[in-house]
Amino acid sequence: MTHHDTGTRNEHFNLISVLYHALQSASTAETYIEDAEKGGDRDLAQFFQQVKEQNQNLAERAKQLLSQRSEQLVAR
DSSP states (O other), X not given: OOBOTTSOBHHHHHHHHHHHHHHHHHHHHHHHHHHHHHTTOHHXXXXXXXXXXXXXXXXXXXXXXXXXXXXXXXXX
């Protein structure tokens, strides 16, 4: 439970980092989906759609965990 230079607990910092990167990846995958669709590559578009959905799910889970841990800190 050490702090980074930001004063943020490692577990929060790590969850925020995963959340950010998952959302960034989902956004990037959307661009790849559009590119694949423009190129008429349905298989590739479906693959990137799966990538996007998996990253959105990871982001949601990170938000839930961050919320739970923040609530635990407030309750202490």
